[in-house]
Amino acid sequence: MSVLIYAENQNGKFPKSALEAVSYGAEVAAMMGTDAIAITCGSINGDGGLGNAGASNVWVANAPTSDSQLMGKLIVAAAAKANANVIIFSHDVAGKMVAPRVAARLDAGLVPGATALPGADFVVRKNVFSGKAIADVAIHTTNKVITVLPNSLGVKNTGATAAVEAFAFDAGASRITVKEVKSENKDGEIPLPEAELVVSAGRGMKGPEHWGPIEELAKILGATTACSRPVSDIGWRPHHEHVGQTGVTIRPNLYIAVGISGAIQHLAGVNGSKIIVVINKDPEAPFFKAADYGIVGDAFEVLPKIIEAAKAFKAAH
Amino acid sequence: MKILVCISKAPDTTSKIAFTDGGSKFDENGVQFIVNPYDEWYALVRALELKETIGGTVTILSVGGTDYEPIIRKALAIGADEAVRIDAAESDSLYVAKQIAAYANGKGFDIIFCGKETINFNGSIVPGMVAELLDLPFVSLANKLNVNGNTATIEREVAGGEEVIEVNTPFVVSAAKGMAEQRIPNMRGIMAARTKPLEVVPAAAAEAATSVKSYSLPPAKSGCKYIDAENAGSLIQLLHEEAKAI
Ligand SMILES: Cc1cc2nc3c(=O)[nH]c(=O)nc-3n(C[C@H](O)[C@H](O)[C@H](O)COP(=O)(O)OP(=O)(O)OC[C@H]3O[C@@H](n4cnc5c(N)ncnc54)[C@H](O)[C@@H]3O)c2cc1C
Numbered sequence: 255m256s257v258l259i260y261a262e263n264q265n266g267k268f269p270k271s272a273l274e275a276v277s278y279g280a281e282v283a284a285m286m287g288t289d290a291i292a293i294t295c296g297s298i299n300g301d302g303g304l305g306n307a308g309a310s311n312v313w314v315a316n317a318p319t320s321d322s323q324l325m326g327k328l329i330v331a332a333a334a335k336a337n338a339n340v341i342i343f344s345h346d347v348a349g350k351m352v353a354p355r356v357a358a359r360l361d362a363g364l365v366p367g368a369t370a371l372p373g374a375d376f377v378v379r380k381n382v383f384s385g386k387a388i389a390d391v392a393i394h395t396t397n398k399v400i401t402v403l404p405n406s407l408g409v410k411n412t413g414a415t416a417a418v419e420a421f422a423f424d425a426g427a428s429r430i431t432v433k434e435v436k437s438e439n440k441d442g443e444i445p446l447p448e449a450e451l452v453v454s455a456g457r458g459m460k461g462p463e464h465w466g467p468i469e470e471l472a473k474i475l476g477a478t479t480a481c482s483r484p485v486s487d488i489g490w491r492p493h494h495e496h497v498g499q500t501g502v503t504i505r506p507n508l509y510i511a512v513g514i515s516g517a518i519q520h521l522a523g524v525n526g527s528k529i530i531v532v533i534n535k536d537p538e539a540p541f542f543k544a545a546d547y548g549i550v551g552d553a554f555e556v557l558p559k560i561i562e563a564a565k566a567f568k569a570a571h
Numbered sequence: 572m573k574i575l576v577c578i579s580k581a582p583d584t585t586s587k588i589a590f591t592d593g594g595s596k597f598d599e600n601g602v603q604f605i606v607n608p609y610d611e612w613y614a615l616v617r618a619l620e621l622k623e624t625i626g627g628t629v630t631i632l633s634v635g636g637t638d639y640e641p642i643i644r645k646a647l648a649i650g651a652d653e654a655v656r657i658d659a660a661e662s663d664s665l666y667v668a669k670q671i672a673a674y675a676n677g678k679g680f681d682i683i684f685c686g687k688e689t690i691n692f693n694g695s696i697v698p699g700m701v702a703e704l705l706d707l708p709f710v711s712l713a714n715k716l717n718v719n720g721n722t723a724t725i726e727r728e729v730a731g732g733e734e735v736i737e738v739n740t741p742f743v744v745s746a747a748k749g750m751a752e753q754r755i756p757n758m759r760g761i762m763a764a765r766t767k768p769l770e771v772v773p774a775a776a777a778e779a780a781t782s783v784k785s786y787s788l789p790p791a792k793s794g795c796k797y798i799d800a801e802n803a804g805s806l807i808q809l810l811h812e813e814a815k816a817i
Binding site for chain 1: 668
């Protein structure tokens with residue numbers, strides 16, 4: 255028996271979400287008294303840091319990561335070789351694509367977006383109702399699949415190195431042809447679902463031409479930018495920045511919301527944030543009820559003061 | 572083109588979320604149910620647009636009890652041709668996927684549309700399971716979809732960006748924002764929906780692979796600390812020293 259973890263390799267690097275999945279798998283393996291084996295595709299440097307995240311072995315395969323069907327086959331083959339009955343993914347794009355296929359193939363119960371380690375009897379905690387509630391979900395099947403919500407549990411570093419070996423796999427022909435890949439994120443910007451720091455703005459900014467201070471603050475803090483739904487609907491900002499119940503769900507360490515009223519649908523996607531800062535000129539804005547820190551004031555007067563302080567802080571640290 | 576659109580029922584986005592029976596059941600008291608937004612706004616509307624440009628039929632499929640019928644009628648009012656309700660409790664994703672797959676198998680659907688995820692369970696897993704059970708390609712988190720003959724060109728979310736792919740029918744796709752614009756049903760649509768066929772089929776034999784043991788609410792915030800706007804810069808110090816967030 256063992257625990258198998260799929261670790262998504264992004265051009266030779268493992269994003270934090272992948273390391274979190276490995277770390278989660280390693281803790282589940284420790285609970286079960288067995289090994290955590292990570293599988294990945296493409297080329298990696300050494301063990302890619304997966305040993306430090308808790309994997310005892312890293313298997314490297316060749317498979318088209320854009321094809322969920324072939325990736326599913328790969329994971330099922332690896333699970334058979336590893337004799338794994340628990341399979342872990344990140345609840346990221348790859349996890350959402352491949353984990354359900356693996357679960358269906360192995361007739362396994364799947365808990366998507368776990369926010370805690372399984373308890374006794376494999377009861378796994380996850381957010382439901384778009385973050386407005388929590389559910390404890392029991393898995394009844396012998397085979398079990400879990401996807402781990404990014405930015406929920408962190409990575410426990412072990413200081414160890416994993417044994418790396420190639421995993422032979424003949425994927426066969428893909429039924430999906432990739433025509434073009436477009437990168438959305440600006441250089442070095444962390445994608446929203448993984449971001450630890452987020453600076454977000456709403457209709458209170460009055461127009462797309464006023465986003466300068468939002469981007470500047472984000473840049474100084476190393477944060478990712480986000481927005482409310484109407485802002486992306488009217489085209490002030492790109493769709494992928496839209497957070498909330500019908501957009502991206504995020505749970506960063508810090509969420510700074512500027513000129514956003516805090517409608518229930520917006521809160522649903524962001525209330526998992528550890529610290530929420532609300533800047534709004536209306537003291538009655540509902541967002542203040544969900545905030546840790548609040549500033550009642552005009553964004554255009556408040557932001558320059560914060561930017562100045564942030565610059566000074568970064569210069570000193 | 573023969574299109575199947577899987578729709579789920581979800582509480583209205585403004586609903587108060589509460590639980591009964593010792594936290595084991597969602598409290599439906601006073602809750603208004605809607606078609607899950609991803610299923611309606613993006614999957615269904617794009618399916619209808621395809622039908623309008625290239626012809627074909629759009630069938631709605633739901634797994635649920637009689638309480639599903641109002642939202643199925645709404646989907647018909649927006650423009651779907653017919654509907655099927657699989658008479659089963661939607662207890663678990665794999666169970667629901669097995670019901671959908673059992674129904675769709677051998678019926679010759681060219682595209683099976685699902686929404687990206689439901690706003691009540693936030694799983695994003697039923698469509699991939701359906702694809703696996705039917706041995707079909709699966710395109711996840713798609714935000715643009717065009718069809719030319721039997722080839723679809725689809726734009727979808729990938730880590731850090733987007734990818735344009737091509738796939739031949741039949742396939743399963745999960746629809747995300749960008750795919751289409753919401754449509755409000757008109758009076759004629761609502762009238763017509765009353766007489767459109769709604770077939771009820773019995774559930775296929777399957778077992779739930781998971782079950783919710785209990786629900787709870789997230790801990791409430793302890794309260795907001797206000798900072799004077801004049802002194803807004805002190806926020807950074809507080810975030811560093813007190814909140815340890817930067
Ligand atoms: C089914 C459904 C799903 C939805 N999903 C989402 C979702 O996923 N995400 C989402 O965000 N919304 C969603 N919404 C929309 C949501 O209900 C709100 O309409 C939206 O979040 C409001 O956006 P906003 O706060 O930017 O704009 P507004 O509500 O217009 O608020 C603007 C705020 O800016 C403040 N302001 C104005 N000027 C200034 C200034 N100079 N300085 C400081 N503050 C200022 C105002 O006081 C106000 O509070 C959904 C709605 C529905 C019905």
